[in-house]
Amino acid sequence: MAFISFSVLSRGLGTVIAFAVFSTTLLMPSQAEAANPRYASIVLDVESGEVLSASNADAPRYPASLTKMMTLYLLFEAIEDNTLTLDDTFMVSSHAAAQPPSKLWVRPGDKISIKEIIPALVVRSANDVAVVVAEGLAGSERAFxxxxxxKAHALGMTGTIFRNASGLPDDLQVTTAKDMAKLSLSLMQDFPQYYDYFSQTRFVYNGKTHTGHNNLLDSYAGADGLKTGYIRASGFNVATSAVRxxxxxxTVVMGGFTAKSRDIHxxxxxxxxFVRAGLLNRHDWIASADVFDSANAITRPETRTSTARKLAVANTVNAPARTSVANGAGTETEKQAVDDPIQRMIAKADGNSLRPMDAWAVQVGAFRDPNGAKTLANKAVSQLDASLNNSRVAVTPSAQEQGVFRAQLVDMEEGQARRSCAQLIQQGMECMVVRADVDG
Known part of the structure; x- marks a missing residue:
């Protein structure tokens, strides 16, 4: 796996992680996402702390086996507190052994060591072993x-309630994509010495090799953890960290129709x-939509973790055009859904007939540095077909935030603006259509 250097995530003096919310006027959700009520996602750049995209990130969702990341968090905490060692063992109860699959098929009375438990939870996602941990640490699964x-609330996961240690169905066990991102980040920050476990794809127990469910570790270059999850009510979930x-x-993705479609998405x-993070230039790049909204800031209480990073979270910023949809009642058929980019544009404002024909623009970013704004706008023009690239580049100061400059292509008719933005989306750039005479 790639070496994980968490210099900014080292343990030490307690600090605060601030989750700041960006304005959410970038793009409308895709048609496929709108048709999937279980979908949620969030993407963030760990080093800079910028949230790169998010959709339904605060909406309640079922965590499924992402729950086991918290089970592991408390297990790692016990090890670091010297309550346990990797060689210690827990006894398997009849209640633990009776859990439904996925499981390790441990039997009542068996003893299993902590160093065997960890890969069983990460790789096999063993429900029976999760209960073994709960009973070993707290006496009962309910108490655990x-x-x-x-612990979730102490980490700032205010939208999360746990009812069991495994993620098996319980209507009252809920979380959010943002909370699962906080938990994933907390595991990396608080226990970097155990992060290698999340890159494992197989392990041996009692002479038998067990393989995992996280195919992204093999299929996506640079992916090195964390965890997958599925129950019928949640759809297919995954928390993934990758380096390039x-x-x-x-990233956290929740509600996939199948494991394959979830992984593609x-x-x-x-x-x-990674493309958007590449635009970050000494933190000059702000967002393709509006700018920082301090009124919605949320802070994480001080914990055992030391970090100086601030993470920005956008609740409903766009998700990409490529996604997956279910086709047919009672079946799960994979396909690449090609969204109609025009449908992803901002709806027309009232009173269009009173506006001049060329009062439209395409906004592609916002910067602290006006030169950065101009560079991105020029790049956007170069991506357009000849029939669309005669628009004028404009760098305009934001009326809402002093010192912020917006990169726009202006002097467009509405249809030209919408076609241009649709084409930029297909090229992998983010944009939104705005009224040129309104500070969008």
Missing amino acids: AGQMTD DERRIL TADLLDRG
Whole structure:
């Protein structure tokens, strides 16, 4: 796996992680996402702390086996507190052994060591072993679920309630994509010495080799953790961290129709995330939509973790055009859904007939540095077909935020603006159509 250098995530003096919310006027959700009520996602750049995209990130969702990341968090905490060692063992109860698959098929009375438990949870996602941990640490799964919820709230996961240690169905066990991102980040920040476990794809227990469910670890270059999950109510979930050119991106995707479609969509989010993160220039790039909204800032209480990073979270910023949809009642058929980019544009404002024909623009970014804004706008023009690239580049100061400059292509008719933005989306750039005479 790629070496994971968390210099900004080292343990030490406690600090605060601030989750700041960006304005959400970038793009409308895709048709495929609108048809999937279980869908949620978030993508962030770990080093810079910028959220690169998010959709339904605060909406309640079922965590499924992403729950086991919290089970592991409390297990790692016990090890670091010297309550346990990797060689210690837990006894398997009849309740633990009776859990439905996925499981390790441990039997009542068996003993399993902590160093065997960790890969069983990460790779096999063993429900029976999750209960073994719960009973070993708290005496009962119910008591352990209470500890899980308390820890979640201490980490700032305010939309999360745990009812069991495994993620098996429970209508009251809920979370959000943003909370799962916080948990993933907390695992990396607080226990980097155990992060290698999340890159494992197989392990041996009692002479038998067990393989995992996280195919992204093999199929996506640079992916090195974390966890998958599925129950019928949740759809297919995954939290993924990947490294490219020494830059680390973290994603959470929830509600996939199948494991394959979820992985395709996650790969697309990661690809776009790395492209967008590449635009970050000494933190000059702000967002393709509006700018920082401090009124919606959320802070994480001080914990055992030390970090100086601030993470920005956008609740409903666009997700990419490529996604997956279910086709047919009662079946799960994979396909690449080609969204109609025109449908992703912002709806027409009232009173269009009173506007001049060329009062439209395409906004492609916002910068602290006007030169960065101009560079991106010029790049956008170069991506357009000859019939569309005669628009004028404009760098305009934001009326809402002093010192922020917006990169726009102006002097367009409405149809030209919408076609141009649709073409930029297909080229992998983000944009939105705005009224040129309104500070969008």
